[in-house]
Amino acid sequence: MTTSVIQFQERLKRIDSSPLFQWTVISVIIISALLIGARTHDLPPSVIGILTFLDNAVTVFFLIEIVIRFLATPKKSQFFKNGWNIFDTLIVIGSLVPDGGSGVLLARLLRVFRVLRLVSMVPELRLLINALIKAIPRMGYIALLMFVIFYIYAAIGSIVFHEINEVLWGDVSISMLTLFRVATFEDWTDVMYETMAVYPMSWLFYLSFIFLTAFIFLNMMVGTILEVMNEEHEQHRALQHGESAEGGEPASRAQIEKLEAELAEIKALLKQQSSS
Structure with missing residues (x-):
């Protein structure tokens, strides 16, 4: 892998991990949810045209965002080992279904699931x-x-x-x-x-x-x-x-407390030996 490719990946990784980019993605997801709700109302054709343009713009943004995340991954096979990456990719692919002809209902249903991307973006969720x-x-x-x-x-x-x-x-x-x-x-x-x-x-x-x-x-x-x-x-x-436990798993609170108790006992024994 050349130096320029590594630098390009590092630049994409910084963009993907930046708080500004993360909050931008969350804001676009919220806008996408509002667009879905707005299109359920009886609106004039001009407003529907604007909503359609915004919906297509959101789809393009999601596509660019998932491409940035994919290119920022050093090993491309590792990208699809993350369940949340697979989840986001499927939602983005579903959003690419054209909203016209006999696939109108399917396209709208698939676009509804874009709101679920909020789950993958927020760690607490x-x-x-x-x-x-x-x-x-x-x-x-x-x-x-x-x-x-x-x-x-x-x-x-x-x-x-x-x-x-x-x-x-x-x-x-x-x-x-x-x-x-x-x-x-x-x-x-x-x-x-x-x-x-x-x-x-x-x-x-x-x-x-x-x-x-x-x-x-x-x-x-x-x-x-x-x-x-x-x-x-x-x-x-x-x-x-x-913190990690044996076998590479995260240490639990009980394990940490046990280690602290053992350290306290060792300190007490050292004090007794030094005083004697």
Whole structure:
């Protein structure tokens, strides 16, 4: 690689990492979101023409920005190993779909997703998305257990209450939709009082179901997300301070506190030896 190419890459890298350029990209993303919202209104043709020109200008800017980021990367294969770079590239490519003919609806839908680029540009939003993605496997087991509970209660409800209201309790699938309504507290008391008119003790069925789903499982979901978000923030903080654990992973707060405790013990032993 020649010196001129290296200097060119360094210049592009400085442009890409500069706060002014980053804030410019964020501002263009916000303008793009406003343009999408404006085009949903009934506007005169002259205004629509201006919005179309601005929309095309935003598309060109995004294309130039992604090219700068790609050329600023020393190893081009490393560029596509970053999931956020792939995400931004797909959105930019989708924005290049011509807004005309039979592809009008597709082009407009793809342009809506340009607003999601705000997520890749703001580090705090990236932390939230990364935490949600990492929490999905843990949440999957909770969701599976919730499905089992929903199925059991739906089967019981369909067997016991189907004669009371066939619309709500006709079969297992309809009963699961009814239980979802109960779990979201959407007029669930109307469903309960209807069955209580025939089975006065049926309130136990609803209260136990709500206790399991709304109070236990949903709180478990929230707790799992908060735990993963805390781990992400710890890793981000450790990387910012240049701290690392064995194997190249960021050190956690517990590891740092353990090291501090060990250093304090060593200092205490040294003091005892010096005094003796």
